[in-house]
Amino acid sequence: VIGVVIGKTDVRGFPDRKNIGCERYTFSFTIRDSPTYFINVNSWGREEYIRSLSESFRVGDCVTIENPLVQSKEAEREEKFNPVTPSCYKLLLSENHSVVKTSSCYEMDTKLLSLLHLPVKDPQDYYSLGDIIANGQSLDGRILNVLAAVMSVS
Numbered sequence: 001v002i003g004v005v006i007g008k009t010d011v012r013g014f015p016d017r018k019n020i021g022c023e024r025y026t027f028s029f030t031i032r033d034s035p036t037y038f039i040n041v042n043s044w045g046r047e048e049y050i051r052s053l054s055e056s057f058r059v060g061d062c063v064t065i066e067n068p069l070v071q072s073k074e075a076e077r078e079e080k081f082n083p084v085t086p087s088c089y090k091l092l093l094s095e096n097h098s099v100v101k102t103s104s105c106y107e108m109d110t111k112l113l114s115l116l117h118l119p120v121k122d123p124q125d126y127y128s129l130g131d132i133i134a135n136g137q138s139l140d141g142r143i144l145n146v147l148a149a150v151m152s153v154s
Contacts, residue, residue: 001065001091003031004112006038006120007083011054013047025050030083031063032115040073040082041065043093053093057102062112066099068092083120121145 008029016022025047032038043053057063068091082090093100126147132139 001031001033001039001068002062002112003033003038004062004115005057005059006030006032006116008054008059011050023047027054028082029057030085030120031065032118032120033112035115035118037086038083038120039085039087039089039091041068041091041093042082043098045095049095053100056100060113060116061102064101064103065091065093066101067094067097069094069098085120119147 009027011025011027013023013025016024024044026042026044027050028040028042030038030040043050070089071092072088073085073090092098125145127139127144129146129148132144132146
């Protein structure tokens with residue numbers, strides 16, 4: 001699979017249920033290869049492997065993923081912690097079988113670079129900040145998609 005990385009989480013450690021006293025590490029990222037299609041990629045493993053893999057690329061890089069495990073995603077559970085994707089699958093990277101190679105999008109295909117700035121949600125499925133302020137009471141308790149732009153950071 002070849003795509004541009006459009007999102008990425010930080011590395012996190014969790015207690016390993018199989019090996020008491022040990023930790024397993026994970027991080028996720030989302031890649032896109034067309035205006036319509038993008039997929040979440042999860043990686044679990046030893047700290048050294050996960051940190052090294054996470055540090056090997058960043059958002060905006062083009063990656064080639066070889067030998068991922070393709071799994072059906074559990075929509076309810078998966079989409080609490082990862083972006084909602086149009087695919088009913090996710091990719092799982094394994095330290096022993098999978099390889100992620102990074103290269104410049106210019107070397108791969110400049111069309112991939114343009115995908116970095118496309119929204120991942122339907123343009124009709126957003127609330128503006130003004131809508132939220134005006135209708136705040138009626139929106140209480142609902143999960144909303146917000147479309148906003150950062151004007152400055154200070």
